[in-house]
Amino acid sequence: MPHPLAPQLPDAGDPNALVEGVWPEGAERVDGALRVGGVDVREIAQQHGTPFLLVDETVVRGRARRIRTAFEAAFGADTDVYYAGKALLTADVARWMRAEGLRIDVCTGGELATALRAGIEPAAIGFHGNNKSELEIEAGVQAGVGTFVIDSPIEAERIAAAATRAGRVQRVRLRISVGVHASTHEFLATSHEDQKFGVPVAEAPALVARIRELPSLELVGLHTHIGSQIFDADGFAESARRMLALHAELGADDAPLPELNLGGGFGIAYTAADSPEPIEAIADRLADAVRTAADELGIAVPRIAIEPGRWIVGPAGITVYTVGTTKPVQLGAGTRTYVSVDGGMGDNARPALYGAQYSARIASRASTAEAALVRVAGRHCESGDIVVDAEWLPADVAPGDLLAVAATGAYCHSLASNYNAAPRPPVLAVADGDVRVLVRRESIDDLLARDAGLDAHGIDAHGLDADPLDARRPDANNLDAHPGVA
Template sequence: MSRFAHPAGDRHAEVPHEERPPRPPADLNTLDPAVWPRTSGRTDGAVTIAGVDVRDLARDYGTPLYVVDEDDFRSRCRDYKAAFDGGHVYYAGKAFLCREVARWVDQEGLGLDVCSSGELAVALSVGFPPERIALHGNNKSYAELEAALRAGVGRVVVDSFDEIARVGYLAEKLDVRAQVQIRVTTGVEAHTHEFIATAHDDQKFGLSLNSGAAAEAVRRVLALPQLELVGLHSHIGSQIFDTAGFEVAARRLAMLLTQVKEEHGVVLPELDLGGGYGIAYVRGDDPPDIKVVADSLREIVARVCDDAGLPVPSLTVEPGRAIAGPAGVTLYEVGTIKDVEGLRSYVSVDGGMSDNLRTALYGAEYTCVLASRASDAPGVLSRVVGKHCESGDIVVRDAWLPEDLALGDLLALPATGAYCRSLANNYNYLPKPAVVAVRDGVSRVIVHRENEDDLLRGQV
């Protein structure tokens, strides 16, 4: 047995206790159903998604390759729509958006959050109903706001005093009445990474409840006849696994709803608690069932409004990662393998931080498997790294891969459907990978792979 191979139950002696990786799974070929798309499995040893063999995908489309399980994506849209029946569900397009995904979201009856004129253009290009689109962003330009108002988007979530004035000016200029929500910073400290916590006071989003800025924003919106204030918006962060933070945010928003009623005689009909619902990335992650979350949020809003003597507003939520994340898998080909004596094996693949920036950006955790075949070899503590000129170019920090892993093998990373393609970049002039949808044994390209002509386009 190699010194890098460790039987199940053993821990790597060289790694300090607090940094030790999780124990290897009993069977390295197992696909954890909590992490993989709902149609995943193995056939003749190879991983299949929606009945499509990953070896065929790699052969036909190349690697790296983003693979999206269409039925998984659509089923999660339906899960959210059913769980929040009576409210509104908007898919957060920043998680992953392309024309085909916009069609899926429309066909499943969800609304769509966009954060730029580019995302808006994608949605409108496939005829997505503008009245089911909400525009977000902390620094929307005049051009973006004008495009949204001309299109007739259903909601503009205003994020600053400057933006209130911009939207008011443009609505008057275009002779439209814009429906707006005010994004409120509630001061909730979500238990998540600093870069994806979005409701504490010291950050760029929203108008502070504690400072009185949110209440002043209400006054300014109500003073402009071309704006219709339809509700309050809050987003406490991302990858949240419980509803405690949402309850605190809802209680604080209820205080503002009460103030609005008392000061202005206005009862706001909508309360948007945002998204941020967590998913499983590695073995042991256990996000709550969305039906449980929905029932809990409804009960929270009803209770806090009853305590405040307010009618219960319509509840809106904005899942993105929770729909797209579990539906996506990324395929890589193994290029080099280096055993670092006494530490681990470094497995280099043909992508990296250009197609998955999250590990470098957030310290995100992933798991991976040998996907092109099964193996009974013992597990080796490995680090899957990319091909970029950065030591921080890590795809999976701690992975257990079989000792007989070889050049040319395929690795598959589950739970990569959200943010990986959205954050993809051309570092070291690597073209962005293709995105392929799979369903009922059939695959098709929904975003083409970039080539060198794409990289040179626009250069003088």
């Protein structure tokens, strides 16, 4: 029977179980403790402190190969897969993607710099964004970025001017707001009419004509993106049909549009209640819709591009916290236990932004205690700082337990902040039993170094090793000192 305080939550089941499809592939319990990529998370916590974001490199790369293979099988070997860097972009992640045959999609100067400094060849980079600054456009053109996605008439003029100054012809795509209302949260829907991305279908012909007038631009195709965290192919297929019709209208023998970018937004499972369609099925259904539309329009199927991000890195990541306090709250309908951890909306803003749901498990031990309804709360000074709204955990969850939250590989590090002057946690990678740092943990000194009102010499005098708040101190997470940790 559903709990009166969380009627949407499935029955408790085993509160130690790792739901397949939610937790990273290969994650398991050994002697009660959670292991990811062959490594016990307790060992990682001892060495690196908590909280930390851990991504399994083998899973990330395997999913990159899987989606590339799925779309190449459906559309042909010349399909372009761009990894949407906004999901999680570090130098190593960019290199993993390129090694697996994917291109990189960026949307700011910072993401562009990350990709370039990681050694990604500029021709393999696409540059997105609804308000790219003139400096960012200049930097991308000068670097030799493969394609820009034009989001407005103003951007067309700015990119053309930058390309003229650089003495080159810049390849561009035009983003279309195709009017498909994706079945997702309104903040994640990106192709309905009243919103900031792209240009409406009705305005596309005039802008395409203007782009073709600019000698420093080469229009290679159209682009659309209907939203994020979409579980089935219906919206993608309808978007593809509309885009093919516009593609046929705007293309001609003397002015071809060889490419069509259908965007990303493929959903993943965050909880046991989520059931996204397999990516292979989505690719096949999308290919069928494209071919049918092309046949009806009497045109050839263009070269297809997609832009997955979350689907690749989301399921490969977990965030591990240490429980600080537990507090049962008696309510009229029952009891809810608040389990507070040493992170929160500073390292995962998604629940506060749009009510995202997650799954959690005690990671440092298994328990035979009965299941209890808990709400995992963060440490920040906001009542909305909730990491997991409702979950079943063993009733003996206690201070000192390590708590892992699944499917945090996408948009957690990317959206992280320093709210309440909290340093951002590190991003760690595990592969073949080895753990390494992708992004180091911020320190208090890192935060204070940007405050121009402080004496820099005074900051330097307090090294990291002397910082009493540094989570990397060897005793910061002394699990032996916590009775709640086995």
